[in-house]
Amino acid sequence: MRPIASDTFSAVIESRNRIMTNIARIQIQLNIITELAEKLDAAKKNSSKLDSQAKANKNWKKNQVIQMPEQIVVSYKNTLCSIHSCNCHIKCQLQYIEGMGSTEFKRCAAFGSQDICSNHVCAEFRNNTKCTFEHPYHDYKEWRTTEKTVEVVYDDMQQLYHASVTEKQMLDVEIDHNKGRIAFIKHASEMALIELLEECRDMVQKVKGFNLIAYIDVVLEALNKNIEDIQDVVRRVELKAKVDFFMALLINLQNSQSSNRLTYSRR
Structure with missing residues (x-):
């Protein structure tokens, strides 16, 4: 085996560390997105329920x-x-x-x-x-x-109306806040995915036969478990797209001769 220069070895270690950091970051981001999406879905359902309740009691004064x-x-x-x-x-x-x-x-x-x-x-x-x-x-x-x-004035209806309106307003603020957080984290996750892909390509070029499959398998296992826990069809499809991305990444890394550019696409 041809010896590796110390500066090259250091570059490989740095590249590996960046890869592992990106994988860990993406895992955390996906977990946060899943948690926020669940909260967002529950908040939307409660907001809709409160809206119906407010409409049903809006004529508390006749x-x-x-x-x-x-x-x-x-x-x-x-x-x-x-x-x-x-x-x-x-x-x-x-x-x-x-x-x-x-x-x-x-x-x-x-x-x-x-x-x-x-x-x-x-x-x-x-x-x-x-x-x-x-x-x-x-x-x-x-x-x-x-x-x-x-x-x-129907006191019971009046109290229900004002309570529903107030609680719905608070929920709507929470919904907007979580939407903003999800959008921000999704963007950060996409950037991390792009950076991960580039680092993996760079690592394969530096160390022929470098095997990252074991690490990415951990990510795939976590993603697949999240998919099983999610009931919402839209979010399941979106998370499935991320799994497909990592699967394609594995294939791409094993076939370093492939000239096809790998990109992550949200479905």
């Missing part, structure tokens, strides 16, 4: 038409119930009675000398309470039912 009693001013005197918001007697013919509790209200047609109001409308509002002559009063007003539009 306008609703309700009927409610309201007093209006009129030109005639009425006997009004003080506890049921209703009219005991419209256009009462008694003399105007100040205040409440007067026995004079027994003479009102609504009472007919009885202690309890006989007006059926007033009775509807009683809810098992007794409207006696002590409860009505005279006034130039009348109770009428009016329709009003009110804003109704």
Whole structure:
């Protein structure tokens, strides 16, 4: 065997070290990309779920038409119930009675000398309470039912909506951050692959028959294991492309006479 000059030997050692460094770097980068891709996929699913939840509860505030009693001013005197918001007697013919509790209200047609109001409308509002002559009063007003539009807030829906929107916003920030990290690491990985290929070619030229297969087999084993663990079809295809690259690299290194240029292509 022809002796190798010390400077050539040093260059071979440096080249080998760079090759091993690139392989280790690529392994780490691929592991990080796989981990980030899993997190990104989970975050996207949660974001979509939260978006649907927010849309389902976005109408937590609605306008609703309700009927409610309201007093209006009129030109005639009425006997009004003080506890049921209703009219005991419209256009009462008694003399105007100040205040409440007067026995004079027994003479009102609504009472007919009885202690309890006989007006059926007033009775509807009683809810098992007794409207006696002590409860009505005279006034130039009348109770009428009016329709009003009110804003109704559904507290449970409101809380779910705001919680969903807030959590989704936080997830979307995380998604954008992980997308940026994946893109950056992918670029770095591609550069490392190119550098690895050049170093391997250089090593084969320096040391004929140099065998790097054992080291690259470690990378292939790790990549194939990652493929088995990944359920997402797109990511499986992408990682499979990296395996194909390393397989082609092995073939290329074993056939140093090949003039075909090896390139890594993302699928």
